[in-house]
Amino acid sequence: MKNILKTVLLGVLLLTGHFLIAQERKTVTGTIIDATDQEALAYATVVITERSGTRVTGVTTDENGNFEVSTTVEEFFIEISFMGYLSKTIKDFEIGTTIDLGKVALSPDSEALDEVVITRERSTVEFKLDKRVYHVGSDISSTGAGALDVLNNVPSVNVSIEGEIKLRGNSGVQILINGKPSVLASEESKALGTITADMIESVEVITNPSAKYEAEGTSGIINIILKKEEKKGFNGSVSANTGTPDNHSIGVSLNRRTENFNFFTQFGAGYASLPWDNESINRNLTDDTEVHSNGTEYRNEAFFNITLGTDYYINDYNTLTLSGAFTYEKEDLPSQTTLGFYDAGDALISEYLRAENTSAKNPEYQYDLQYKKQFRNNEDHVLLFSTLGSFFGKEQSSEFTNTPTVGSETDPDQRTATDFYQRDFVFKLDYTNPFSEQFTLETGALYEINNVGNDYAVFNQENGEWVPDAGLTNNFEYKQKVLGIYGTGAYEGERFGVKLGLRLENTNLNTLLTDTNEENQQDYTNLFPSIHTSYKLNDNYSLQLGYTRRVSRPELWDLNPFFNIRNNYNIRRGNPNLQPQFADSYEITSIFIFEKASLNSSIYHLYTTDVMERVSTFEDNVNVTTPMNIGTNRKTGLEINGKYTPVRAITLSGDFNYGFFQRKGDYQEQNFDFSGDQWSFRVNSKFKLAADFDLELTTNYQSGYPTVQGDVSGFAFADVGVRKRLWNGKAVINLGVRDVFSSRIWESNVYQDDFSVYNFSQRGRFFTLGISYSFGKGDAMTYSGNSF
CATH class of the missing domain: 2.60.40.10 (Immunoglobulins)
Structure with a gap:
């Protein structure tokens, strides 16, 4: 094959x-x-x-x-x-x-200068045939923020408090960095939050990706484009940030552009602390006993990172790019959780404090080599070859100490040791030939290799000695290879455009538990067609239609049957036998553009089979959550995005998304047929004040929705920021408050005949203060933390 x-x-x-x-x-x-x-x-x-x-x-x-x-x-x-x-x-x-x-x-024109500065600092949205491009401005609320915070401000995208990214309320999103898969975007590394707002040039939201893109991600693709300055001469920016909870960093960005070379580097260091309040209640409905857990977790992180790269312009038509990045993180994750045990009469019969002391060292690096050839007949006639290699490692040790506070019964003290690595290699070849002003042909191939290992050991203290727990100790190996080829053809006239594509992918996946010799192999080949059309009625109104077929393959933590034991009564496990889910996506979008306003609306339908869903099981008052393939999901929705500038000093923007879904499926003789809806909205207001001050207000609301076993509650939150520009924008001071009312929460319930589970999480309010200064031909931009 x-x-x-x-x-x-x-x-x-x-x-x-x-x-x-x-x-x-x-x-x-x-x-x-x-x-x-x-x-x-x-x-x-x-x-x-x-x-x-x-x-x-x-x-x-x-x-x-x-x-x-x-x-x-x-x-x-x-x-x-x-x-x-x-x-x-x-x-x-x-x-x-x-x-x-x-x-x-x-x-x-002095007035034009002011207007350009304002535009450059504000985020905008651009519509293309098969995607929307969100150009990231220096939004005040993003000061000291990471990529997850930026994504949470992008239309159609929602990021949960746990960092789960959804597109139009759906999981199964493929995250790319500069158009390629990256360890930075993987769930295992948790490194996406370390990319900072100032490093991001734009975010491409592709709800119906063409066949040019890898088929991964049933809900679509989010492509994060990182900045790389290319202004001639020597340019740079220096910035510093502080905040509470702890969010302190300094950073430098430098760029040197000559006739044939473009050298760029960014480096920085800092310290951040992320507190997390948690609460859960496990109810055994057969004997009416309960287990209550509540406490605070911290992720304290000291870091250093550096990025180096160069573009070599061999001539007007050939460019060679080589870049590399290295980050070293040292984590300290203390937590304290109180576990209380109640009888059928709601009387507390025992309680103990479970204290965690976890430390980890995380080296991360990646390199990217790219060759671009442009042909003489057309600058868009391009042959592009790229190869990407990356590594993420984690050497982690944890110690859990249980101290009784009521009664004398406790679980044993425990220790864990983790040796984790992830190595990824991606090889891509893309060819684009616009053989006329209207017709364009694209073709190419991708070969991706993912190699992951997780050696995890648990030790229980018995009679003063540390004894391995055979049921929780194992070495999990995960190897995946994806080979794909594609071809697309596009016609784009003055008013009408159409793009047809077909992608063929072969996936080979192998997982192995080396200690128990449990192996799972999957090998499958699939076709993924795509169709996109657009029609421009006039200069102010146009229509777009699209269809694609997509796949979401199980990731490492979906397959790995072992997880951490921070709370022994709420455990997440993987499922080595989990299968991929497939989706067919249909969409029609209308775009209105007026002098002071723009509005676009989409009606979409998503049909997903073999839906990967987390299911709770209950034994001895312990809630175990495991992903399973459960039936189908049909979701139909309406999305509206708009922007209005009544006067030059005021910009209003917002987006609204509503979806109705129908689930059908069975698991272990239990029927999971149900229906429900989910909606969200976001409103952003920006005001230009006197003396070069800017004010920014953002409000968000996400509704609750039913799940296969219960429901998730809704919540609202708000961000606010103030900016002062100095010396014609060469220096900038930002003050931001994220989650002003400390109302951004995650709350869920599981309701079953013999048990119920309640979970609650909250991050709380964040204050940030940043200052940056640029020199050369650069612009002031805030380095706000750990990033590649």
């Missing part, structure tokens, strides 16, 4: 090279100068735009104000802009193979 796939890929790549239709290219040249002093304007923007208003291509001027840009479009005009200057549009010129505009003078 693999040889067949490779042969098909080679044939497709060779075939696409014959589809190029030669067109006459027109080259536009000129020099941009200041109308006042006639000095050259370096880094001004020159854009070629079709008569219909569609932007075709663009460049920036060099240090002498010169530019050269080419296009095959027959009718176009030229837009020239620069920060602090009035933009100029040139429509009258003689069409030929070479168009020399000579010297073009731009006039200064």
Whole structure:
């Protein structure tokens, strides 16, 4: 099968090279100068735009104000802009193979400068044929925040207090970093929260991914694009943050751009503490006894990280990029949990304090090598090869001490030792050929290798000695290989566009418990088609339709039958026999764009089979949660996103999502058929105040919803931030408060005939203060913690 796939890929790549239709290219040249002093304007923007208003291509001027840009479009005009200057549009010129505009003078405009600064600091959303791009601005509430906080501000995305990411209320989301799988986005490493807001350029939300993307993720794909400055000369930024609970960091970002090289580096260090309040009640309904657990957990983390990379521009058409990153984290995870045992008359019969002392060392590194070839006929005619390697390790030890406070009965003291590693390798080949202004062909292949090991040991104290617990000790090995090839063809005219694609993937998965020799092997091949269409009724209104088929494969912690024993009465286990779930996604979207407002709405339907669902079982008052494949889920929903700018100083934006779902399935002779709904909304308000102050307010609400065994409660929370800009934005001071009313909670119930379980978690209020300063041609940006 693999040889067949490779042969098909080679044939497709060779075939696409014959589809190029030669067109006459027109080259536009000129020099941009200041109308006042006639000095050259370096880094001004020159854009070629079709008569219909569609932007075709663009460049920036060099240090002498010169530019050269080419296009095959027959009718176009030229837009020239620069920060602090009035933009100029040139429509009258003689069409030929070479168009020399000579010297073009731009006039200064102080009001325009203020407006550009505001726009640059605010997040915006851009709509494309098969995705939405959320350009991350310097939102005040993101000061001192990580990627999870940024994602929680992105339309359609919700992040739970435990860090679970959902898209339109659905789990099964594939997280990519710069378009590729990464250990940073894996559930095992918990490293996604260490990417900081200032490192993120944009977030792509792809609810119906085309066949170009890996088929993983039944709910869609979230692609986080990290920043990489490429301004000529030497640029940099220095920043420092502090906060409560502890969130202290310093960071430096540097960039040096020459004619042939772009060097970039970021490094920083800091300390953070994340408290977490938890409460649970296990009720045995056969004898009316209860177990109550409540306490506070901490994740205290000291860290250091550095990123190094370079782009080598071999010539105008070939670029080689090499980057690497290293992070070292030292964790201290103390916790104290009180466990109380109650009889049928609600009388406390015994209680003890379970204290945890956990320490861990986490080395993380990754490297990325990429070769990009652009062809002479079109800058979008590209061959791209990339390889990514990454490693995450965890050496962790824990000690649990039980001290009786009521009565004398306790569970034994325990120790654990964990040796965990994850090695990932990704090889990608992508070829894009826009063989005319309207038609584009894409093809490529991916080969991904995931190799994970988790050596986990538990020891119980018996008669003063530490004795291994054979039932909880084992070495779990996880190996997965995915080979895929794809092809897409797209037509995009002035009003109508369509994109068709097909992806073929083969998955080979092997898990092994080495101590007990329990093995699970899975090998399957699937086809994943995709269809996207768009129709532009006029300049203000357009429609998009899409269909894709997706898969969510079980991850390590879904399969690993062993988990931590922080609370022996609430345990999460994996299921080595868990199967992947598949989904068919349908969507129609309308987009309205007005002078001061934009509005888009989507009606979607998601049909999922072999749904992976966490199911609770109960024995001896212990709640064990295990993922299972349970039936099907049909979800139909409505999503609305909008933005309104009544005046230049005020921007209002929001999004609303409502979904109705129907579940069908059985497990161990228990019927799980039920239906329910789920909805959420977010409103963001930004105000420009006097003296270069900005104010930002964000409110969120997520409704409750039923689950296969109970329900999850709803909650609301709010964030607020204030910013002061100094020296025309070269320095910025931010003050932010996340979860102002300490109301962001996670609360769930399980209701069964013979038992019930209640769980509650809360993070609480966070205060952050940050200051940053830029030099060279860089912009002030806040480094807010641990990141790659």
